[in-house]
Amino acid sequence: MTGLEGALYPWRFRLVLALLALMVGAISWRIIDLHVIDHDFLQAHGDARSMRHIPIPAHRGLITDRNGEPLAVSTPVITLWANGKELAKARDQWPTLAAALGQEPKGFTQRLEQASEREFMYLVRGLTPEQGEQVLALKVPGVYSLEEFRRFYPAGEVAAHVIGFTDVDDRGREGVELAFDEWLAGVAGKRQVLKDRRGRLIKDVQVSQNAKAGKTLALSIDLRLQYLAHRELRNALIENGAKAGSLVMIDVKTGEVLAMVNQPTYNPNNRRNLQPAAMRNRAMIDVFEPGSTVKPLSMSAALKTGRWKPTDQVEVWPGSLQIGRYTIKDVSKTQGRVLDLTGILINSSNVGMSKVAFDIGGEAIHDLMSNVGFGQDTGLGFPGERVGTLPSHREWRQAETATLSYGYGLSVTAIQLAHAYATLANNGKVLPLSMTRVDNKPEGAQVLPEDVAKTMQGMLQQVIEAPRGVFRAQVPGYHVSGKSGTARKASVGTKGYTANAYRSMFAGFAPSSNPRIAMVVVIDEPSKAGYFGGLVSAPVFSKVMAGSLRLMNITPDNLPPPVDPNAVQPQTADAGGSKGGRI
Structure with missing residues (x-):
């Protein structure tokens, strides 16, 4: 019966074969197109799944006094972060990691357990490069580092109210740091890297955009006068x-502001016990x-x-x-x-x-x-x-x-x-x-x-x-x-x-x-x-x-008149003791 239907309707069989041939041809052409002609498409999608851009931190601009003395500088620091899923597999190394970071083991363990399903969490920010290398040398799975910058204020509490400070993300939050944030903040760069499906770095490909450092800002403040004013104002508050x-x-x-001091003040380099009134x-x-x-x-x-x-x-x-x-x-x-x-x-x-x-x-x-x-x-x-x-x-x-x-x-x-x-x-x-x-x-x-x-x-x-x-x-x-x-x-x-x-x-x-x-x-x-x-x-x-x-080497205008060496000096009692002489 089937052979009879095929003989009666030969066009159906040929139609099916033609359709199958077209489908095979289309697939073949697509394969050739993707691999030979338009191979950038597959490359782009492959890169999208493995290529990443890591930000390159920008160096914040230097703040100086009118004579070039530094008032705010940026120093390189290391920030450690972790992939919670990877770190969860190395639970036996948690106590060692907590000790290296200087954190209390119990609280550190609770924190890691809460973040065990997260792929990113900060461990600690603002370590010196030496401290960061010591922790990374432990080679704990899932622990990685980022390069950042931290603000340091050489004048400390003396210029705190003028300069202000930056937050943990290096953004201005008070004083000049906030008022001139756009001028001081640099533009972060980008580094192109390859990572595997677990987010591990495979290859550093290239720098796709260089970081642009912030601009230097020279203030009108004279640090010498600032120190002088700070000292005398502090002493006056104590005395009175x-x-x-x-x-x-x-x-x-x-019209330049040469000095501006306030009491009480604070140390912008250590704000752990900072009182709001001091700010x-x-x-x-x-x-x-x-x-x-x-x-x-x-x-x-x-x-x-x-x-x-x-x-x-x-x-x-x-x-x-x-x-x-x-x-x-x-x-x-x-x-x-x-x-x-x-x-x-x-x-x-x-x-x-x-x-x-x-x-x-x-x-x-x-x-x-x-x-x-x-x-x-x-x-x-x-x-x-x-x-x-x-x-x-x-x-x-x-x-x-x-x-x-x-x-x-x-x-x-x-x-x-x-x-x-x-x-x-x-x-x-x-x-x-x-x-x-x-x-x-x-x-x-x-x-x-x-x-x-x-x-x-x-x-x-x-x-x-x-x-x-x-x-x-x-x-x-x-x-x-x-x-x-x-x-x-x-x-x-x-x-x-x-x-x-x-x-x-x-x-x-x-x-x-x-x-x-x-x-x-x-x-x-x-x-x-x-x-x-x-x-x-x-x-x-x-x-x-x-x-x-x-x-400031300003010429005095109220000095006593100079003594003329040729002028006649008042007579004084001599060694012989003249009668009637007065001293």
Whole structure:
């Protein structure tokens, strides 16, 4: 029956044979195509299953001070990782591995058991190359290594708040490391390798992309001045039993930040027991009422109007002034009935400053404070930087005008206050601040007439050198200009001020004849000898300024006149003992 059907329908048989022939031909052609003509296809898929790209870590950029001294460097380290499935087969070697890694055996065993089904887990990161080689020499199955870089900070706690630090993945997390992360971070490269199905390295094929190192960053900080400021601020906190402190130093001519230190501080190379409070860059984060340190700005606003001259006098008797329910008081009770404008600064008279402010109005003072940077970002780009507050009113009442004139009702940071004094010292020209080294002097904006700024420089020199001046801020061999300030600390969470809690401040610049350095010292809650800025902060200013002027080779402007060897010397008693001679 079957043979009869085949004879009756021969076309079916031929059709089947033809189809089979086409199928064999198609398969044969595909084999030839893949192996001879289009062999890259199979090669690509084969490589995809065995070819891998291992990242080549990039060297993070070097951070130096203005003179090339290293502040942050990257050193090569070894990171050990493991394939949990492979390591599970070598359980008998776990105690040896734990001992080599310096880890507690029980906890290490539990960790490996939890990761027994994973193909990747970190064992330890950041070993020195020598330590990593010692562990790898044990040849424990499933233990592999990666090359990485770890950040090291030669200056340690001295520059911690400025430099910041990186995390375990070498990404910036604080300070300059975070603010300039894109500049410092390099671009990782790629290495092409062959691995077997278990992920073991068979062959290092080639470097497909070279790693690109990060760029070097030269800061404006002078490490010598940074060490000096750090030491003196730390000693001041110990001597005065203070809670915290900040010091900022600015180059008057360029706007560069030469030093910025805070206490308490921390060691970025060892952050195991790091306290969050120690990480605060208080010079840029903590805001406070600046108190009497802003009186020179208020007085400059008065001089700018042309309505006042330094010799003009104001009655300050009896040392208090009633404005509604608000009473303005002077600390000093022996300043006299009448003071000129310089005397108001020397005696830090709130009453005298308020009366001058009433005459020119609060808006004039507000505008000048705004022009020197209060209530604004400094432009340094630091993470967490605060701008403070500078109140503005449609109608300035007497109470608001008075409090603003002598430093209450507004808040600033130490860096803003230092910037304002640098502007006074730079003859009224405000320069942009810079945390990186400035090679070309920037253009500034004239926010205060030059003659007014120079007049204020002389008045602030008298604040230091007058008989009732802040003598503790004097610097041997130099004329110094500045103003002390003391402000009560606002309470946190409630209105008003905290009892017996003060900030002691001093702001100034030197040399007075040609200012080069502006500096602000803020000490938080001194608790021993006293709390006035002239008593607590002025000595720190004096010591740091004296050392800084010498280190920067700035010519003294207050040396005693040279002795003429030809001049007639006063007669003294001779060896024979002349009668009537006096020594």
